[in-house]
Amino acid sequence: xxxxxxxxxxxxxxxxxxxxxxxxxxxxxxxxxxxxxxxxxxxxxxxxxxxxxxxxxxxxxxxxxxxxxxxxxxxxxxxxxxxxxxxxxxxxxxxxxxxxxxxxxxxxxxxxxxxxxxxxxxxxxxxxxxxxxxxxxxxxxxxxxxxxxxxxxxxxxxxxxxxxxxxxxxxxxxxxxxxxxxxxxxxxxxxxxxxxxxxxxxxxxxxxxxxxxxxxxxxxxxxxxxxxxxxxxxxxxxxxxxxxxxxxxxxxxxxxxxxxxxxxxxxxxxxxxxxxxxxxxxxxxxxxx
Numbered sequence: 046x047x048x049x050x051x052x053x054x055x056x057x058x059x060x061x062x063x064x065x066x067x068x069x070x071x072x073x074x075x076x077x078x079x080x081x082x083x084x085x086x087x088x089x090x091x092x093x094x095x096x097x098x099x100x101x102x103x104x105x106x107x108x109x110x111x112x113x114x115x116x117x118x119x120x121x122x123x124x125x126x127x128x129x130x131x132x133x134x135x136x137x138x139x140x141x142x143x144x145x146x147x148x149x150x151x152x153x154x155x156x157x158x159x160x161x162x163x164x165x166x167x168x169x170x171x172x173x174x175x176x177x178x179x180x181x182x183x184x185x186x187x188x189x190x191x192x193x194x195x196x197x198x199x200x201x202x203x204x205x206x207x208x209x210x211x212x213x214x215x216x217x218x219x220x221x222x223x224x225x226x227x228x229x230x231x232x233x234x235x236x237x238x239x240x241x242x243x244x245x246x247x248x249x250x251x252x253x254x255x256x257x258x259x260x261x262x263x264x265x266x267x268x269x270x271x272x273x274x275x276x277x278x279x280x281x282x283x284x285x286x287x288x289x290x291x292x293x294x295x296x297x298x299x300x301x302x303x304x305x306x307x308x309x310x311x312x313x314x315x316x317x318x319x320x321x322x323x324x325x326x327x328x329x330x331x332x333x334x
Contacts, residue, residue: 048072049230050107050141052132053114054089057188058147058181058222062111065223069231074105076114094128102139109143109230110136126163130170137174143238144176145226150215150245150310152180168241175239179222182245182310185327186219195332198259198267205272207299210253215245215310218322220330225319236317247312247321258328274299 049066051059054075063073063085073085076092083089092098094116101107112129133144152164168178185191198204222244228234236242253269260267278299314321 046070046072047108047230048074048105050074050076050101050105050110050136051086052076052092052110052112052129054083054086056113056115057186057192058184058219059111059113060085060188061186061219061223062113062226065227066230069227071230074101074107092132095124095131096128097135098132102135102141107136107139107141109145110141111226112144112146122159122163126167129167133170133174133176144171144174145229146171146176146178148178148180148241150180150182150243150308172239172241177236177238178241179225180241180243180245181217181222182215182249184217184219184222185331187331188219191331194256195259198256198265199263202267204256204267204269205277206253206256206269207272207274207277209271210251210256210269212252213249213307214252214255215249216255216324216327217245218327218330221314221319221322225317234317242313242317243310244314245310245312246324246327247314249310250324255324255328258324259332262325262328262332 049071051063051066051073052075053059054063054077059075063075063083067073067085067087072087075083075086075089076098077083077089078091078093080089080091090098090101092114094114110132112133114125114129114132116125116128129146133146136144146167148164148168149161151158151161152168153161154165156162156165171178183191225234225244229236256267256269281299312321
């Protein structure tokens with residue numbers, strides 16, 4: 046039986062991937078800072094970014110690793126980057142044949158936010174070692190940042206809009222991501238290694254249009270209030286200094302989304318043979334999950 050390790054077992058993407066792979070008959074192992082039995086994992090082991098995973102490779106012959114682990118509390122993303130490479134190098138030394146790094150469209154050598162800078166640095170290791178990098182946009186599904194966006198629309202009558210909501214946003218479908226991973230791990234689809242693949246839908250959307258579609262599908266009337274970018278950035282910076290207050294979005298999210306809005310990205314889904322999905326359908330699936 047094929048064995049796949051997913052780091053960051055409790056994350057939004059990781060949870061969906063584990064279910065997909067488990068249903069395909071794959072032995073799924075996850076890492077977590079606080080390991081405990083979890084749905085769709087055969088085993089969950091201790092894993093803290095920056096420290097080697099103890100005992101795992103002596104116990105299991107791992108066929109592939111999907112790197113999803115990410116510490117949201119780390120503002121400069123240094124530990125996220127260095128910790129991922131520590132695990133990747135450990136896996137390489139223990140003969141793991143395939144490693145996949147779940148990255149972001151914001152990954153760029155010239156990224157404004159540390160998130161994009163560090164993602165780019167990690168990507169280089171995976172490409173140099175002939176593995177695979179999947180870049181994602183805003184992942185649409187029942188979880189993660191998108192779930193927090195839905196919650197904001199559902200809870201608040203007045204919705205703040207940075208840059209009047211005209212930020213162009215590329216989205217990725219969680220179901221498509223899972224399907225690609227299923228086909229790859231099951232041997233039904235060969236994907237060229239040593240390169241970056243963009244897994245976002247082909248057409249970007251204005252962020253305000255995403256909010257409007259969420260409102261429409263929930264039969265909600267909402268008023269959108271434009272707020273200057275600088276004001277939002279200052280407020281988020283202050284909140285980040287208050288360790289006890291969590292609002293689900295930070296300055297890295299804000300900077301990354303604004304920079305992405307100024308770039309064009311070619312989707313690799315057509316080359317891989319996977320379809321584009323309408324925004325209406327993506328949001329419908331996320332809301333009805």
